[in-house]
Amino acid sequence: MKNISDFFGCMVFDDRVMKANLSAEVYNSLRKTIDKGAKLDISVANAVAAAMKDWAVANGATHYTHWFQPLTGVTAEKHDSFISPSPDGGVIMEFSGKELIKGEPDASSFPSGGLRATFEARGYTAWDPTSYAFIKGKTLCIPTAFCSYGGEALDKKTPLLRSMEALNRQALRILHLFGNDAVKCVRTSVGPEQEYFLITKEMYEQRKDLRFTGRTLFGAKPPKGQEMDDHYFGVIKPRVAAYMEELNEELWKLGILAKTEHNEVAPAQHELAPIYTTTNIATDHNQLTMEVMQKVAEKNGLVCLLHEKPFAGVNGSGKHNNWSIATDKGVNLLSPGDTPYENAQFLLFLCAVIKAVDDYQDLLRLSVATAGNDHRLGANEAPPAVVSVFLGDELNAVLEAIETGVTYEGTKKTQMKLGVDVLPKFNRDTTDRNRTSPFAFTGNKFEFRMLGSSNSIACANIMLNSAVAESLKIYADRLEKAENFEDTLHEMIRKTIKDHKHIIFNGNGYDDTWIKEATEKRGLLNYRTTPDCMPHLLDEKNVRMLTSHKIFSEAELKSRCEIMLDNYCKTVLIEANTMIDMAKTEIAPAVSSYVLELANTAVAKQTVDALISCRYENDLLKKLSRLEEQIAVRAEELEDAVLKLQSAGDIEEEAYMIRDIILSKMCELRVACDEAETMTAKKYWPFPTYSDLLFGVK
Incomplete structure (x- = not known):
């Protein structure tokens, strides 16, 4: 048995x-670049490149690539x-320092949302020294950023990285106001839980919908789904x-810290969860994880489905983004400690997150x-499209006490009594967990549960980091000018609670009455689909x-909006076709063949004896003939609707046409086909049915 640590x-x-292969001078200089953002000297880059090449070749590598994350949502690489x-x-x-630092991949065929013309091909990749290089197969992969000839970011x-720096800058201002001058860096960390389905490759190959779209577009409900909850764990x-x-x-x-594995709720569904790490490394690791999951599945005669809703009628797959903030001294800024009511620094950072989520609900949603993910959000396996924050009983009581000015009495420890002497006794947590909340506090971090399973986690963390940085900036601006720090701090926390408590909801997010309350009484946003929310980016x-913190330029934001809407349209159109x-x-043709068999069977029975009843064949023949006609008509209607999209004036209008017309036509066609299947x-x-697919892996 292999020793994992080896x-x-x-x-x-x-x-x-690096310690083993670089001189102390080169290593220390590189660490300054990684830890403090110091400029990288070319002589250091040359030394690192030589050591990196020697190590890679010794481990079987023959090529290198600048590994980057364009706006396709997947990774890209060109091998040399x-x-x-x-x-x-x-x-x-x-392998030189110049080759390590900079690459020049063709940028013309990647999505740019108008930032680049097709004939303008030059793009640059730039080494990200904060994320370690790695070997994949026989190729040394160097994590890089990707930009256009004009310097616009063409990647995630x-x-x-800009959002992480913005949050670091504002968080340091707050910490220094609290006297924490020794803190030199604040980083966000993430642990993305990854859900997925496994089916056999043989069945996958027999279904065009799975091969072309990653999800089943047809499929009648099987006799058994997830009703018994027997697959979970x-x-x-x-x-x-x-x-x-x-x-x-x-x-x-x-080097990916895969920690937890288990069966999820739906048949054939599973989950993998890693240990937390710095956000940009966690993002790189999650992209790698999805790639490796699919490659290993193929080696085992399986297919790993990462679509958010590969099967109707059972749970879809998400990616829970567990997010926290910590200093370079190892202090978790979202840890309430034993007395959160007295922990002003924690309360301020907590309020910054609450304010950020409320002020920028739209950014988090989009x-x-x-x-x-539009198929998943709002179903009873995922949070609703309405963004809200769960804090739990204890923190909720703390914030209420601050707002009203009453004394907080604290939460008493309750010992769990299980009624069996041999079982250990332990204290109950001061709050329960809420699995229906889009954004839930879970002890010393927030769990953002709206991400889809195939999403890059970069987008969500860009918006989360940026929104929190904005809250912290507003707080720091006020506190730095305050004549009385304590009074200003207390009033700012109290006002944040009062102004933003409508975003806090500790109840059942699946309850229809909550959606009504959220939108009609609390004024929260409810963007149900991608076309509903994406234009609000602008x-x-x-x-x-986003421009004030230099996360994006205005041109980069316009490009992202166009790219995401274009991706939405293309995705649905591929599904429709x-x-x-x-x-x-x-x-x-399958239905028609069976109808013919039924007709021939009825005729054969009548030939033998005219008194033999053919009720079964006749009734079924009539029903299937009706469905056969419906399938033909609805397929033609869908085809006509797709053709009409050519009249759309722009990508936004096309997205609305798809939302309002194409999806409903697809649903009508599916209903007829699924009924015919039964x-x-x-x-x-x-092709294989849901019963085959969901229960085919033994």
Whole structure:
């Protein structure tokens, strides 16, 4: 049996490797760049590049790549070998500091939202030394930022790093006001829980919808779904356990802190959760995790589905973004301690988050908006599209006491008594957990539960970091000018509670009455779909905040809005065209073949004896003939609706047409096809059913 500690991070050029392979002078200089943002000297870059190349070649690498995260939502890489020609006709292995620091991938075919013309191809990748290089296969992967020739960010990493720096800058102002001058850096950390489905590759290959869109566009409800809750935390099947074991090993080699694995609620659904790490590294790791999950699945004859709603009628998959703030001294700024009522610094940071979530509900909502996630949000496995904050009983009582000016009595410790002497006794937590809340405080962090399973976590954390940075800036501006720090601090906390308590909700987020209360009484936003929320990225208050902290330029924001709407439109159109194709070339012919068999059977019975009843065949034949006609008509209506999209004036109008017309036409076609599936003999149905897919992995 392998010892994990012996191979953990063996494919990563991490701090251990740098210490062993760099001179003390080079190592210390590089650490200053990583820890303090000091300028990187080219001589240091050359030394790092040489050591990185030697280490990579010793571990079997032949190529290197600048690994980046364009606005496609997935990663990108262009491989170059280490070889250079030598005078004797052979080759030598070289890698320079210049090649480490900068790359020039073609930028013309990546989404730019108008930032670049198609003929303008030049783009640059720039090494991010805060995220360790790693080996994947035979390639050294160097995490980088990606920008255009004009300097505009064309990726997700650059704005994320900007948002982290903005929050660091404002948080330090607050901490220094509290006398914490020794703190030199504040970082956010994230632990993204990743949900996913596993199905057999054989069945996957038989379904065009899964191959082209990542989700099933047709499928009647199986006799059994998740009603019994028996899959949740249930015994892991041998084939899935083998997959998880290999997945963990591959992730651990890459230094990814995969910690928890279990069965999720829906059949064939599972979850992986890592240990927290710095936000931009966690983002890199999550992108890698999704890639490795799919590769390992393929090696095991499986397919890993990361779509937010691959199956109708059972839970979809999310990605819970556990977010916190900590200093370089190891102090968690969201830890309330034993006496949160007396912890003014904690209360101020808590209020900053509450204010940020309320002021920028729209940014948080649109940061998780995709065509796939629109199917998941608001269903009974995910938070609603309305953003609210859960604090729990104790913190809620603390804030109420501050607002009203009464003395907080504290929460008494309650010992759990389980009625069995042999079981250990322990104190109950001072608050329960709320799994229906979009944004829940869970002890010393917030869990943002709205992210979809296939999303990059960069977008959500950019908006969260930026919004909190804005709150902290407002607080720091006031406190730095205050004549009486204590009085101003107390009044600011009290006013924040009063002004923003409508965003706090500790009840059941799945209850329909909550949505009504949230929108009608509390005035909270309810953007149900991507076209509803995405244009609000360009609202004046959002542009002002994001540009003032230099997270985005106005041009970059316009590009993101266009790219996300374009992605939404293309995603749904691919789904619509796939539905039309499957309905016309697979489902309709299957139903027609079965109708013919029923007719022939009825005729054969009548030929033998005219008195034999053919009621079963006749009734079923009539129902299927009716559905056969409905399928043809609805497929044609959907096809016509798709053609009408060409009249859209711009991408925003096209998105609204898709939301209002295309999706309803898709739903109508599916209803007819799914009903036909329940009546058609299995041998005629052209692809695996939900029963096959959800219960096919043993």
